[in-house]
Amino acid sequence: MALCTVKLNQVDFTYQFGTPFAHQALFDLSLKIEHGSYTAVVGPTGSGKSTIMQLIDGLLRPTKGTVSVNGVTVSPSSSLRQLAALRATTGFVFQLPEKQLFAETVIEDVMFGPLNNGQSASAARENACQALQQVGLGKEFEQQSPFDLSGGQMRRVAIAGVLAMKPTLLILDEPTAGLDSQGARQILELVDRLHQQGTTILLVTHHMEQVATYADQVVVINHGRLAFQGTPRKLFADRKLLAENSLRWPAAVSFDHALRDGGVHLPGPVSLSLDELADKLATQLKGRDQDE
Amino acid sequence: MAAIVTTKDLTYRYTTDGKAALDKVSLTIPAGQWTAIIGHNGSGKSTLARLIDGLLAPTTGSLTVAGMPMDDEHVVAIRHRIGYVFQNPDNQFIGTTVGEDVAFGLENHQVPREKMQEIVEQSLDLVGMSQMIDEQPASLSGGQKQRVALAGVLAMEPDILILDEATSMLDPAGREQIDRLLLKLQRERQMTIISITHDVVETLAADSIIIINDGHLVKQGPADEVLSDAVGLLQLGLAAPFVGRLRLALEKRGIKVPAKVTDGQRMVEWLCAQLS
Numbered sequence: 001m002a003l004c005t006v007k008l009n010q011v012d013f014t015y016q017f018g019t020p021f022a023h024q025a026l027f028d029l030s031l032k033i034e035h036g037s038y039t040a041v042v043g044p045t046g047s048g049k050s051t052i053m054q055l056i057d058g059l060l061r062p063t064k065g066t067v068s069v070n071g072v073t074v075s076p077s078s079s080l081r082q083l084a085a086l087r088a089t090t091g092f093v094f095q096l097p098e099k100q101l102f103a104e105t106v107i108e109d110v111m112f113g114p115l116n117n118g119q120s121a122s123a124a125r126e127n128a129c130q131a132l133q134q135v136g137l138g139k140e141f142e143q144q145s146p147f148d149l150s151g152g153q154m155r156r157v158a159i160a161g162v163l164a165m166k167p168t169l170l171i172l173d174e175p176t177a178g179l180d181s182q183g184a185r186q187i188l189e190l191v192d193r194l195h196q197q198g199t200t201i202l203l204v205t206h207h208m209e210q211v212a213t214y215a216d217q218v219v220v221i222n223h224g225r226l227a228f229q230g231t232p233r234k235l236f237a238d239r240k241l242l243a244e245n246s247l248r249w250p251a252a253v254s255f256d257h258a259l260r261d262g263g264v265h266l267p268g269p270v271s272l273s274l275d276e277l278a279d280k281l282a283t284q285l286k287g288r289d290q291d292e
Numbered sequence: 293m294a295a296i297v298t299t300k301d302l303t304y305r306y307t308t309d310g311k312a313a314l315d316k317v318s319l320t321i322p323a324g325q326w327t328a329i330i331g332h333n334g335s336g337k338s339t340l341a342r343l344i345d346g347l348l349a350p351t352t353g354s355l356t357v358a359g360m361p362m363d364d365e366h367v368v369a370i371r372h373r374i375g376y377v378f379q380n381p382d383n384q385f386i387g388t389t390v391g392e393d394v395a396f397g398l399e400n401h402q403v404p405r406e407k408m409q410e411i412v413e414q415s416l417d418l419v420g421m422s423q424m425i426d427e428q429p430a431s432l433s434g435g436q437k438q439r440v441a442l443a444g445v446l447a448m449e450p451d452i453l454i455l456d457e458a459t460s461m462l463d464p465a466g467r468e469q470i471d472r473l474l475l476k477l478q479r480e481r482q483m484t485i486i487s488i489t490h491d492v493v494e495t496l497a498a499d500s501i502i503i504i505n506d507g508h509l510v511k512q513g514p515a516d517e518v519l520s521d522a523v524g525l526l527q528l529g530l531a532a533p534f535v536g537r538l539r540l541a542l543e544k545r546g547i548k549v550p551a552k553v554t555d556g557q558r559m560v561e562w563l564c565a566q567l568s
Contacts, residue, residue: 150333177460181490182332281563
């Protein structure tokens with residue numbers, strides 16, 4: 001049996017529970033995330049995606065049920081200290097994380113987490129340097145003010161601040177929002193690299209191309225309930241499921257379908273990515289040239 | 293087509309001796325149309341939007357908005373005509389509930405209470421958030437906050453709507469819904485829409501596109517024409533629409549695609565003719 005990094009067991013969550021403002025966000029949600037997987041979490045805005053991530057990071061306490069991360073389990077009766085224990089192995093890159101940058105220099109900002117965790121200054125500096133290297137920011141950035149950097153660079157500094165804590169589970173909530181294509185690609189390639197080095201990835205996204213290109217598992221959340229868990233290929237093959245959850249095909253899948261509907265014979269299952277589709281088309285087009 | 297924004301040699305420097313964030317940009321934006329301004333992060337596109345809204349004053353050069361020169365005398369009158377939705381909705385939340393937040397601008401304009409309530413409800417209904425009127429902004433998701441921020445601006449019935457990456461957190465269906473709403477309002481209210489983005493998916497509803505790169509105006513033209521130049525977009529650090537990228541991917545694999553194949557439909561037709 002595969003090891004699970006994250007396990008949610010029949011979790012309910014209600015914001016401001018027991019007050020007139022009570023608002024239930026999650027309903028009887030059970031979910032397992034396997035160790036070493038790259039899982040995309042999708043669903044309409046307000047469906048409960050970010051609430052789940054905050055439960056996994058110990059920022060919220062379940063109203064009912066249990067949440068386990070790397071062997072630590074919390075329940076509605078857990079103390080704040082126990083909640084914090086969930087966070088020991090988890091790194092959370094929030095939406096627009098560059099909002100949280102505060103230090104005068106890049107290196108101080110990235111060192112803040114490790115220092116706060118009780119590491120010595122030299123250990124914290126070493127971890128910070130490594131993390132900056134991982135996100136592709138060289139030595140020349142260390143003494144700069146994070147506020148003089150471009151949007152994409154600031155976001156990478158913020159991610160480095162999370163990586164400096166050496167998480168084995170990395171949660172990213174819309175990490176490419178507001179970044180241009182180059183900045184977005186750098187972040188996605190970085191996350192892909194971390195995954196290949198063994199980090200478990202949870203990526204909250206609205207971009208179906210990211211789901212199709214990078215994730216090996218996808219979780220669909222709708223109205224606070226689990227609507228689907230499986231491979232991206234299985235999700236994109238299910239038109240009804242996509243429609244029910246306001247999801248769309250990635251461009252490659254739409255295009256592949258349009259070609260098949262137009263009478264083009266393409267081998268194998270539907271293409272999930274641009275490269276997959278281009279490979280198939282190039283093979284077919286070259287085959288045609290040889291026939292002539 | 294009458295111009296609603298005209299700039300002449302518009303230049304802005306954030307520091308006196310620094311590089312110009314915007315360098316001698318002269319352009320016109322037609323009234324009643326949807327114009328998308330695209331460019332990579334740091335290209336100067338948000339600086340241009342802030343100059344149009346009078347949030348920044350030009351270092352040199354001039355601009356005219358809604359027939360008024362942008363100067364100390366007119367800046368307030370110009371602002372009254374513009375609704376600006378920022379990228380990060382947390383930067384513009386004021387009220388303790390969604391409804392109060394949308395009402396804030398109307399209160400400032402001393403709209404009578406009954407009328408105000410009606411406008412608040414209508415505006416939230418437009419963006420699909422009327423059920424959340426009594427919720428606290430903090431309990432909303434990123435995409436819901438973006439919808440509320442838009443409602444607050446639409447309540448003021450601006451002549452010019454500036455959207456600065458304002459739909460970046462919406463799900464695909466939500467973005468289509470907001471695009472349809474904006475197109476409808478553009479027609480019904482003769483509203484001018486100026487959207488700032490680097491994501492070509494967010495320009496699909498636009499009539500025309502302006503490309504800004506390193507503070508310079510690179511290109512201005514009809515949306516379909518600008519978007520069909522995949523190589524040009526790529527060189528500017530922008531992602532081309534899918535069809536343009538597919539063409540490049542096929543060319544990389546030694547397949548020659550005819551020049552006339554510029555959009556999705558033509559690409560499907562061409563491939564079907566070749567392969568079926």
